[in-house]
Amino acid sequence: MFERADALALEDSLVRLRHALHRQPELGLELPRTQQAVLDALAGLPLEIGLGKQLTSVTAVLRGGRPGPAVLLRGDMDALPVQEDSGVPYASEVPGRMHACGHDLHTAALVGAARLLAARREELAGDVVFMFQPGEEGMGGARLMIEEGVLDAAGTRVAAAYALHVTSAMLPAGVATVRPGPVLAASDEVTVRVTGAGGHGSSPHAAKDPVPAVCEMVTALQTMVTRTVDIFDPAVVTVGSLHAGSAGNVIPEHAEFVATVRSFSDEAHARVRSGFERTVRGIAAAHGVAVDIDYRENYPVTVNDPAEAAFALRTARAVFGAGQVFEAPRPMAGSEDFSYVLREVPGAYVGLGACPPGRDPMTAPMNHSAQAVYDDRAVVDAAVLLAELAAGRLQFAAEEPS
Numbered sequence: 001m002f003e004r005a006d007a008l009a010l011e012d013s014l015v016r017l018r019h020a021l022h023r024q025p026e027l028g029l030e031l032p033r034t035q036q037a038v039l040d041a042l043a044g045l046p047l048e049i050g051l052g053k054q055l056t057s058v059t060a061v062l063r064g065g066r067p068g069p070a071v072l073l074r075g076d077m078d079a080l081p082v083q084e085d086s087g088v089p090y091a092s093e094v095p096g097r098m099h100a101c102g103h104d105l106h107t108a109a110l111v112g113a114a115r116l117l118a119a120r121r122e123e124l125a126g127d128v129v130f131m132f133q134p135g136e137e138g139m140g141g142a143r144l145m146i147e148e149g150v151l152d153a154a155g156t157r158v159a160a161a162y163a164l165h166v167t168s169a170m171l172p173a174g175v176a177t178v179r180p181g182p183v184l185a186a187s188d189e190v191t192v193r194v195t196g197a198g199g200h201g202s203s204p205h206a207a208k209d210p211v212p213a214v215c216e217m218v219t220a221l222q223t224m225v226t227r228t229v230d231i232f233d234p235a236v237v238t239v240g241s242l243h244a245g246s247a248g249n250v251i252p253e254h255a256e257f258v259a260t261v262r263s264f265s266d267e268a269h270a271r272v273r274s275g276f277e278r279t280v281r282g283i284a285a286a287h288g289v290a291v292d293i294d295y296r297e298n299y300p301v302t303v304n305d306p307a308e309a310a311f312a313l314r315t316a317r318a319v320f321g322a323g324q325v326f327e328a329p330r331p332m333a334g335s336e337d338f339s340y341v342l343r344e345v346p347g348a349y350v351g352l353g354a355c356p357p358g359r360d361p362m363t364a365p366m367n368h369s370a371q372a373v374y375d376d377r378a379v380v381d382a383a384v385l386l387a388e389l390a391a392g393r394l395q396f397a398a399e400e401p402s
């Protein structure tokens, strides 16, 4: 239904919107300028618009001309606290903030998809919900939008949901990847505080030294992972911060470390969490020190529905050409709050290459880097793919025997 050629007429205005967003990055859940830019860009389209209460989200509903279910397309809109060093002419004008993850591109592409779909809304066999989301980078904006009803914005629960993410490295522009099952990791952050009794370094028997206790914990956690988690359903524990003491001859009262935990299934997540707590508590007991564990579950694992992933793969191949789209062999260890959407409804999360021409995708700076650059052509690629995912999925639903 939609081809890249359809979107080329929109290219200039979408790229202009993307550059304007890139110049004025905003962080977290409060993105008032970005929200206004989206509202301005959607003005005049036949959309039912709703704004977020806990965050500056925009939810827009397009009613198709034929009856059918609703599907959801999501674009995240927030930037990162990074000082831009990319050298692009439309670089951030706000010190210490940058669209280093390409969410400016996602936002402009979702506007493009809304324009493409609105232009052919009489042909659509159902409704489309456009989810413009703040606060992907650690704030769980998707969870808040679900709380505020985005999945039911069309009056009925959406039958499927799609999102994509651009990458400044690894994939050349115009190449897309999809995979069934887990695509991104669950991510937890754990802070462990051990309290003993301070004393003189010459007389540890008269103190309760927390230092050897945390040293054992850090190494035992690695053994715990290999003895607890299936090697074909992996997990990673990394202790990236470790602090204790102030002098070589003083036994401190406290020691503390912070770990990140990544896993790719609910089962591995549960096993590694209980193993983590058991290991740390057991070692603390052995040393006679007290321990406090603050185990924060950030985002759950992002899981593509197998049928929706297969549909997204077919759709991407139809849009970009069969040779430009492949099934990713493995998930990636980053995490993403679209995971909350995919826990509620089936859907797929697609990777889209945006490495500029002339750069080697294998060595180009990655997402979140101050030097990351995303090719403008990906705005059109992403807009067409999103539009076709929605239109194709509604058509597919219309053709299914009931």
Ligand SMILES: [Zn+2]
Residues within 6 Å of the ligand: 101, 137, 367, 368
């Ligand atoms: Zn990011």
Ligand SMILES: [Zn+2]
Residues within 6 Å of the ligand: 101, 102, 103, 136, 165
């Ligand atoms: Zn991102």
